[in-house]
Every structure is written in structure tokens, then in C-alpha cells.
Amino acid sequence: MSQAFSKSPKHCAKQGLSIDKSYKKLFFAFSAFFTTVLAFIFLIWLILHPAKPQFSLREANIYQLNLSGPHLLNSSIQLTLLSKNPNKNVGIYYDELQAYAAYKGQQITVDTFLPPFYQGNEESNLLTASLEGTGLPVAPSFGYEVGRDQTAGRIVLNLKVNGKLRWKVGTWVSGRYRFNVNCVSVMAFGPTAPTAPLSSNQGTRCSTAV
Numbered sequence: 001m002s003q004a005f006s007k008s009p010k011h012c013a014k015q016g017l018s019i020d021k022s023y024k025k026l027f028f029a030f031s032a033f034f035t036t037v038l039a040f041i042f043l044i045w046l047i048l049h050p051a052k053p054q055f056s057l058r059e060a061n062i063y064q065l066n067l068s069g070p071h072l073l074n075s076s077i078q079l080t081l082l083s084k085n086p087n088k089n090v091g092i093y094y095d096e097l098q099a100y101a102a103y104k105g106q107q108i109t110v111d112t113f114l115p116p117f118y119q120g121n122e123e124s125n126l127l128t129a130s131l132e133g134t135g136l137p138v139a140p141s142f143g144y145e146v147g148r149d150q151t152a153g154r155i156v157l158n159l160k161v162n163g164k165l166r167w168k169v170g171t172w173v174s175g176r177y178r179f180n181v182n183c184v185s186v187m188a189f190g191p192t193a194p195t196a197p198l199s200s201n202q203g204t205r206c207s208t209a210v
Helices: 009-048 142-152
Strands: 054-067 072-084 091-103 112-114 117-119 124-137 153-169 177-189 198-200 207-209
Touching: 054 142, 054 153, 054 177, 072 091, 072 153, 091 124, 091 142, 112 124, 142 153, 177 198
Parallel strands: none
Antiparallel strands: 054 072, 054 198, 072 124, 091 112, 091 117, 091 153, 153 177, 177 207
8 A cells, every 4th residue: 555645834834944044054155255255355455555657758759730721730749658667566457558649628639559568566668659640620729829839939738648457466457447647748849949840858757547
């Protein structure tokens, strides 16, 4: 004779509670592990506290800066920057770099892209870029502003670099952070100044925002 066994609703309820408790324990264990890992990474970050990279202007030469029409500009500028990683234990990946020149708030060259590179601890690199523009539209006051600067005997350009970087600590690499570099170049520009190129040799540090 066969026997049939059936579980009471009370027994099923107890089994369901046991399964729920197991899932909760697993969830809490995973959460605790994940929180510990994040706290460890954050602690390392606080201890190392990477300083932002330093940029300084080494040389800027203007080979061309003239109007080809009422409001169209042709420009050619050679730029050399020194990039330095001041950190002792943190490396820097530069994933995207683009440079351009600006005059009184107007962009006077197109964006020039620089190749990505890695910068080790306390390492320095020279960056060079040829900044050019052909037929770039400028404000109607551009010619007047340049003429006024020529009368004053100097011209001031902003040489800018925008991009993204990642910090490297051991084998850990951070996400991407945007950074912006602004270098101010002051050049002699007047009747007694050489026609081309206008040159600026400076070792001044540029402002960097990360």
C-alpha cells in the first residue's frame, strides 16, 4: 500500500522564510564586500591625493595672422608646452588633447589634436602643436583690435589645451576627468617688431583646471 505525504501550509511557510533569510544573508554579504572595496579605494585616493598636472609655456611663434576678407582670418601659430606630473606615486594617462589659440575671446585657429600618451611619476614631456586657421570668421572689430594692439606695442594671445585624463595608482586606473589649460602669451608687436614670426619665449606656468 502506498502512502501519500503532503506538506502543511505551516511547513511551506517555514521553508519560504528560510529561503528568504538565505537570500538576505547573501545580499548583505555582497553589499559588505562591495562597500569594503569602495572604502579601500577611496582611502588610497585620500592618502595619495593626486595633484593636477602642471603646464608651462615654453615658446609660441606667430607666423601668420591676417585678414583675407572683411571678417575672415588666416592664422598660423607654432606652440611648445612643457607638461609635468608632480605626483610621486600617481601616473597620468592623457586620452584626449586638443589645442587652439584665442584672441580677446575669439578662437583664431581650428582645434589641433595631439596624440595620447602616458606620463609616469614626476615625469615631464614637451608638447608641440601647429595651430592653423584658414578663412575663419571673426568679429567685425577684429582688425581694429589688432591695430590698437600694434599701436600699444604688444599682442596677448590665449593658448589653450582641453582634454581628458585618467589617474593610475599601481594597477588601478580611474575614470576619465576633463581638464582645461590656459596659457597667456605676450608678444612684442609694433612698428619696430619683426614682421614674422612674432615670438614669445616664456617659462610661466599656465592655469590648469581639472
